[in-house]
Amino acid sequence: MKFGQPSTLPRWAQLTVLPLLNLIAALAITALVVWAIGEDPWECMKLLVGGAFGYGEGIGYTLFYTTGYIFTGLAVAAAFHAGLFNIGGEGQVYIAGLGVTLACYAFDGILPAPILIPITLIASMAFGAAWAYLPGYLQAKRGSHVVVTTIMFNYIAAALMGYLFNRVLMEKGGTNTATREFAQAAWMPSFQHMGSWFGLELPNTPLNASLFIALICCVLFWKVVWHSKWGFELRTTGTNEHAAKYAGISVSKVVIVAMCFSGALAGLAAVNEVLGSTHRMNMTFTNGIGFVGIAVALMGRNHPVGIVLSALLFGALTQGGLDLSLDKPNITREMIIFIQGLIILFCGALENLFEPFIAPLFKRKS
Amino acid sequence: MDLLFSILESTIRAATPLMLAALAGLFSERSGVVDISLEGKILFAAFASASAAYVSGSPWVGMLAGMGVAVMLAMVHGFVSVTYNGNQLISGMAINIIASGLTPVLGLAWFQQGGNTPQLESEMRFREIHWPGEEMMQNVPVLGQFYNHILSGHSIIVYMTIVIIPVVTWFIYRSRFGLRVRAVGENPHAADTAGVSVAKIRYTALFWGGLLCGLAGTYLSVYQTGSFIREMSAGKGFLALAALIFGKWRPVPAVIGCLLFAFFDAIQIRLEGVALPIVGEVPSQFIQVIPYVLTVLLMAGFVGRATAPKAIGVPFVKSR
Numbered sequence A: 001m002k003f004g005q006p007s008t009l010p011r012w013a014q015l016t017v018l019p020l021l022n023l024i025a026a027l028a029i030t031a032l033v034v035w036a037i038g039e040d041p042w043e044c045m046k047l048l049v050g051g052a053f054g055y056g057e058g059i060g061y062t063l064f065y066t067t068g069y070i071f072t073g074l075a076v077a078a079a080f081h082a083g084l085f086n087i088g089g090e091g092q093v094y095i096a097g098l099g100v101t102l103a104c105y106a107f108d109g110i111l112p113a114p115i116l117i118p119i120t121l122i123a124s125m126a127f128g129a130a131w132a133y134l135p136g137y138l139q140a141k142r143g144s145h146v147v148v149t150t151i152m153f154n155y156i157a158a159a160l161m162g163y164l165f166n167r168v169l170m171e172k173g174g175t176n177t178a179t180r181e182f183a184q185a186a187w188m189p190s191f192q193h194m195g196s197w198f199g200l201e202l203p204n205t206p207l208n209a210s211l212f213i214a215l216i217c218c219v220l221f222w223k224v225v226w227h228s229k230w231g232f233e234l235r236t237t238g239t240n241e242h243a244a245k246y247a248g249i250s251v252s253k254v255v256i257v258a259m260c261f262s263g264a265l266a267g268l269a270a271v272n273e274v275l276g277s278t279h280r281m282n283m284t285f286t287n288g289i290g291f292v293g294i295a296v297a298l299m300g301r302n303h304p305v306g307i308v309l310s311a312l313l314f315g316a317l318t319q320g321g322l323d324l325s326l327d328k329p330n331i332t333r334e335m336i337i338f339i340q341g342l343i344i345l346f347c348g349a350l351e352n353l354f355e356p357f358i359a360p361l362f363k364r365k366s
Numbered sequence B: 001m002d003l004l005f006s007i008l009e010s011t012i013r014a015a016t017p018l019m020l021a022a023l024a025g026l027f028s029e030r031s032g033v034v035d036i037s038l039e040g041k042i043l044f045a046a047f048a049s050a051s052a053a054y055v056s057g058s059p060w061v062g063m064l065a066g067m068g069v070a071v072m073l074a075m076v077h078g079f080v081s082v083t084y085n086g087n088q089l090i091s092g093m094a095i096n097i098i099a100s101g102l103t104p105v106l107g108l109a110w111f112q113q114g115g116n117t118p119q120l121e122s123e124m125r126f127r128e129i130h131w132p133g134e135e136m137m138q139n140v141p142v143l144g145q146f147y148n149h150i151l152s153g154h155s156i157i158v159y160m161t162i163v164i165i166p167v168v169t170w171f172i173y174r175s176r177f178g179l180r181v182r183a184v185g186e187n188p189h190a191a192d193t194a195g196v197s198v199a200k201i202r203y204t205a206l207f208w209g210g211l212l213c214g215l216a217g218t219y220l221s222v223y224q225t226g227s228f229i230r231e232m233s234a235g236k237g238f239l240a241l242a243a244l245i246f247g248k249w250r251p252v253p254a255v256i257g258c259l260l261f262a263f264f265d266a267i268q269i270r271l272e273g274v275a276l277p278i279v280g281e282v283p284s285q286f287i288q289v290i291p292y293v294l295t296v297l298l299m300a301g302f303v304g305r306a307t308a309p310k311a312i313g314v315p316f317v318k319s320r
Helices: A011-036 A041-053 A056-081 A089-107 A113-142 A146-169 A191-197 A210-227 A229-239 A241-246 A251-278 A289-299 A304-327 A334-349 A355-365 B002-030 B038-056 B059-083 B088-111 B143-151 B156-174 B176-186 B188-193 B198-224 B236-246 B251-271 B284-288 B290-299
Strands: none
Touching (some): A011 A289, A011 A304, A011 A334, A041 A056, A056 A089, A056 A210, A056 A289, A056 A304, A089 A251, A089 A289, A113 A146, A146 B236, A229 A251, A251 A289, A289 A334, A289 B088, A334 B088, B002 B038, B002 B143, B002 B156, B038 B059, B038 B236, B059 B088, B059 B198, B188 B198, B236 B290, B251 B284, B284 B290
């Protein structure tokens, strides 16, 4: 068996059959673990799917989680196209939350929603991009590996925010480590609210207009990465840095801008959480969303369509998993983290593992 | 003086798992395999050793289980990095996430204590070894405190680590295997031409790294806290990685890096809420963050260039 060789499968099979097989492998191992701890995998699967899609509220929560994952998934993919592995999504989302909070603290009493919300969007992107800029700069100019620096930046962000929460941001007299609630003008309109404009009665979930922003980002991402000069430079740098340099592309500029692009996308996830759901920033709002983005991008093969689908998968896993953990006290929500890890392993590190097994099927046909 | 010695004592305690993990990373990275999965291996080993020690009643069985599990994870990493030529960073990340997800799931299912393991009875865990004559030394100034706090009163794993450090240094620089590890990490094609099996050396290096991570995890759960607590590795694997970079992939400087980081940790706990002259009260987060900031500065070449092994992270494909 030969691994690590260029793929011989048709493109559509590479994009559909292999990820599907990887997903099945990950779920099979999960089923083994479920079975080993004395639960029925099939029953759990039904509960999980039912929890994610079986009722209105479940669907709302699934799509709410999906929205965040689309942002962080796109962020990881943006860096990937330049050959960079941005593990710093978590820190970038965290710092972007600070940007949103500062914008709200400054303007939420004065400005109306149509002006305030764009300002918070820009603030989130600017803060996310700024936090990704330094690792990008250091990679481009100093050759320090972006993976290690972004890991360090996650810890630095956590310490910085820990300090700010304790000393500056925490609401006076509040019991949680959270900021004060923002004025209503800063709330992202929820689906329930938007539904009432059209006379629809939708369940009360945190699902909000950020979903539309996420989908717009997908289209823009596709446009920028595949249909712009800069996107071409980005992908060339990612494919072959030396060739890119030889072709006159400024690799260091591409690297820095790609990291900022990535950080800005990650930053938007903070808007979904902070302005869409809690309407205040609390200490643990990121909750691993940056790491899920890695799995989403790998599973979606760094393409917006794939990312939307895999973000939906992970959104469903998160929501269904929470429901499942309520029904089955033996299965905690960490099971979902475990599944994420398996999917990252199979879809990212072992992406073509099953190719040698299915390649003969395709050869016979052609 | 008392304060100084108690800070040094906590430094040794906090540095032990870091040093073991940093040496584990050294084996792997010197052979050319990036290992950001130290964190996951420590965490899973801590869980396995605490579980096994609880079930068997022996800390030694726990240690074996911890090492076994960490080696298994190292072999998964080896399969991806060496056999399959996959992305080593993604593999490492996946192992970390798998460990942080699976340990509480298994913990809850087996012990029903919210994902932690039950507190180990005193015969199930490693205890502090008190050297003879501690009481006598109590009254001797300085030397007595040195004897009681620094030399005596640690777990067996601390003493093992003190032996392991020179052994690993010798292994890497003086042994045949160490020479091959370094050769494979710097120039696998040359090593291959010279008849060295790159795959075999890398798997072996990962194996030793797994054993050391297992020991680090055992130290946390079977000695330090006496039970497994979720996420108890708390970034130690990444801190060890930072120390490894800090030490420029050399064993003794890496160990010194670990001691330095552990020292920051020890003084940070002491400084909590204490007002210092001139600067006033230093927020604990500022001290916590020092190792990470140092690593970034070091990697950026501001403190001195950290040169990684040349073939690090690059899958080896035999040339024709």
